[in-house]
Amino acid sequence: MNESTATLEPIARVNGVALHATGENIEPRALRQRACTELLRQAAQRERLLDAGDAPGTDGAISEAATMAIDALLERDLRIPEPSEEACRRHYAAHAGKFATGERALVRHILFAVTPGVDVVALRKRAEATLLDVRCHDGNAERDAFADAARTLSNCPTGAEGGDLGVLTAADCAPEFAREIFGKREIGVLPRLVHSRFGLHVVEVRSREPGVVPSFEAVRGAVANSLRQQSFIAASRQYIQLLAGAAAIERVDLESSATPLVQ
Numbered sequence: 001m002n003e004s005t006a007t008l009e010p011i012a013r014v015n016g017v018a019l020h021a022t023g024e025n026i027e028p029r030a031l032r033q034r035a036c037t038e039l040l041r042q043a044a045q046r047e048r049l050l051d052a053g054d055a056p057g058t059d060g061a062i063s064e065a066a067t068m069a070i071d072a073l074l075e076r077d078l079r080i081p082e083p084s085e086e087a088c089r090r091h092y093a094a095h096a097g098k099f100a101t102g103e104r105a106l107v108r109h110i111l112f113a114v115t116p117g118v119d120v121v122a123l124r125k126r127a128e129a130t131l132l133d134v135r136c137h138d139g140n141a142e143r144d145a146f147a148d149a150a151r152t153l154s155n156c157p158t159g160a161e162g163g164d165l166g167v168l169t170a171a172d173c174a175p176e177f178a179r180e181i182f183g184k185r186e187i188g189v190l191p192r193l194v195h196s197r198f199g200l201h202v203v204e205v206r207s208r209e210p211g212v213v214p215s216f217e218a219v220r221g222a223v224a225n226s227l228r229q230q231s232f233i234a235a236s237r238q239y240i241q242l243l244a245g246a247a248a249i250e251r252v253d254l255e256s257s258a259t260p261l262v263q
Helices: 028-046 064-077 085-094 120-136 145-153 157-161 175-181 217-245
Strands: 104-113 164-168 194-196 199-209
Touching (some): 028 064, 028 217, 064 217, 104 145, 120 145, 145 157
Antiparallel strands (some): 104 164
16 A cells, blocks of 8 residues: 555445545535435345446435436335324424414524535534534623624625524525424524535524414324324334445444435
8 A cells, every 4th residue: 555545535335335535524414324325226226226337426416317216216115104193183282383384583603614625524523613612602792702703704695794694484494404493492502503405504593483373274284294204214214224234334324323315
């Protein structure tokens, strides 16, 4: 092994298929996502739902044919029970706020953007350190640590305004961002990083205006869909665990995965 080879970052693989380019650092969450997708892509090939010549990528993207084949595989193999009326009513009673309409929140954020070539491990460490700092100073009338950090660190143009996003509704946000903000009661700096397609966010909810909670009858279909989605996630996770148990997986910790490929 020569010196240049020795300095290269190790590559994560599923059954010998590389999940990223040589020397590329991938955030663990994104790496697990790629591994789950690759397990399913290969399973679709074994079941002849996908052409054997379909080529894997090292950028996290798969072909349209692979996407369709994975959908067909999961539809064929997963058994998703139809939620009962009782289960739907229990879910609605416990999560009625999730189905409210018209909820608004005054929000600001600090964005750590994930861009091509960025060291995501180092980026996450900076984001976590920033989250800790602004939470420690949350409520300090003498210093607005959040606004200071946003102006200095945020990759969003709102950084110049202290990270202020203004008053938002769920429709104003990417779905994965909205899920972390709405249908909850939290006020202040959230105790976790928020992941979105744009990167990692430190988020502060400054105030909330509750929405109108509809009757159970009005949202019966949405409640049932929510329960079906939960069942799909649980079944997908079990399915992927079975695939992983029969696969050769290198440098990916799938045991830490809280969700399957579908977010």
